[in-house]
Amino acid sequence: MSAPSHLSDLGPAPCAEQGSALRLTRQRREVYDVLLERRDHPTVQEVFARAKERMPKISLATVYNCLEALMQVGLVRQVNLHRSPSRFCPNLSDHAHFHCAACGQVSDIPLEATPCPTLPDGAVLHQQEITLRGLCPHCASPKHS
């Protein structure tokens, strides 16, 4: 909850990729706000639904666009999952994602030490993603099954 509450500074390349300035549109702001409001890793459809509540005219394609744009500037990360649509995450700290195979929920797992694999000579690393799959405490509990 200590993250940047509002994207007041989207223009001046926040997380410094290649100096691309992001044009601040109402839609992008709305999509980003939706992600910040509840850190529950929504799917595109969920982002769309939530954004629509406050901006009924917004289109699904625009949500995809906005998310892609936010990812480009480094404010948002995409989580690619097995048998499940992608989720989106505005948490920029180093962390892994835990995907429950039963209920489908995704949660953040803090990483104390970031692994540093040896890349092939000359390779350039842009991004690193750690995904854990299993059963969340609730679904793993014997009472639950």
Next chain:
Amino acid sequence: MSAPSHLSDLGPAPCAEQGSALRLTRQRREVYDVLLERRDHPTVQEVFARAKERMPKISLATVYNCLEALMQVGLVRQVNLHRSPSRFCPNLSDHAHFHCAACGQVSDIPLEATPCPTLPDGAVLHQQEITLRGLCPHCASPKHS
């Protein structure tokens, strides 16, 4: 979304021990052989095409089935990628996957130390996936531009 019912009958299959209740069909064997032959992380379509060469009657749905079954018993891992169909990998050793954003190739990166994030109390870990994204040596080279 989760908890595919028609897969549960393969048995719990903790980690590909001998007791796996996997029914050995020609198709499953063929699909697995295809994966072992070239360790190049093929997509489902590629597996399908290669399997078809030697088993012309095999269907795409069956390839999906077989891959899912092989994953359930732990012989195969699926790699979920951004803007790219899933790839499949029969390499069971601890390793990460490097996905080149330019050419799309996926390669294995050995891990010397496996990170061990602290899971929430009661959570059960089934599998861990580390995906790196960037430019492979070839695509990162200036000459290649």
Next chain:
DNA sequence: GTGAATGCAAAACCTTTGCAACTGG
């Protein structure tokens, strides 16, 4: 023999694209 797996085709689904209208800087 019997339940599970296959093959085929269609459906469901997620994501991308094309284009005219609009808008942020």
Next chain:
DNA sequence: CCAGTTGCAAAGGTTTTGCATTCAC
């Protein structure tokens, strides 16, 4: 003003499903 963005709708591609037939055990 103008390039970049949106909304809409339709296309594109991947993955899943239903059902009759076939097969492994």
